Amino acid sequence: MDDATSEFVSLWTRCQPDVRRYVGMLVPKAADADDVMQQTASRLWIKFEEYDSDRPFTPWAIGFAYHEVLSWRQKQGRERLVFSEEILAQLHATIGEECSLLEHRRYALDGCLLKLSEKERDLLLRRYSEHGAVQREAKQSQISPHKLYYTIDKLRIRLLACINNKMRQEGWQHG
Numbered sequence: 001m002d003d004a005t006s007e008f009v010s011l012w013t014r015c016q017p018d019v020r021r022y023v024g025m026l027v028p029k030a031a032d033a034d035d036v037m038q039q040t041a042s043r044l045w046i047k048f049e050e051y052d053s054d055r056p057f058t059p060w061a062i063g064f065a066y067h068e069v070l071s072w073r074q075k076q077g078r079e080r081l082v083f084s085e086e087i088l089a090q091l092h093a094t095i096g097e098e099c100s101l102l103e104h105r106r107y108a109l110d111g112c113l114l115k116l117s118e119k120e121r122d123l124l125l126r127r128y129s130e131h132g133a134v135q136r137e138a139k140q141s142q143i144s145p146h147k148l149y150y151t152i153d154k155l156r157i158r159l160l161a162c163i164n165n166k167m168r169q170e171g172w173q174h175g
Helices: 003-026 030-050 057-075 085-115 118-129 133-141 145-169
Strands: none
Touching: 003 030, 003 057, 003 085, 030 057, 057 085, 085 118, 085 145, 118 133, 118 145, 133 145
């Protein structure tokens, strides 16, 4: 796999869940959304050499998805449950504004997670990735689940403060 292909696959894989959520908001049927996603990926690959790597990939990809949604809408014009172009444009503008903010918040979260101890990070990550992790941890550590949940809440408050601080430092008002 050459460098361009590898870079594209990495960027697309990372942003695909965000693009899928975006398309899912605009296209009501899952099968249609899958078709739009496939067309989006294809167009992105064709135009990838034009991508400016100094800019975030996700908003660029969402721009392509928007045009694919418009194309899908034109094909579905006779359907009654299709958003008008005006509503699609409004949704696209709103989502585009939020996309950059969310991407910066994710980067801030990554940095803030690194400020936690390995044990704290592990506890949080297991809490949100494994069903019943807190109960198991409480039993293994012989700590009450209530105390463990309290610890997790404190960690979440620290993370939120850290994220908000980083966002303010970068000039984001909604931090």
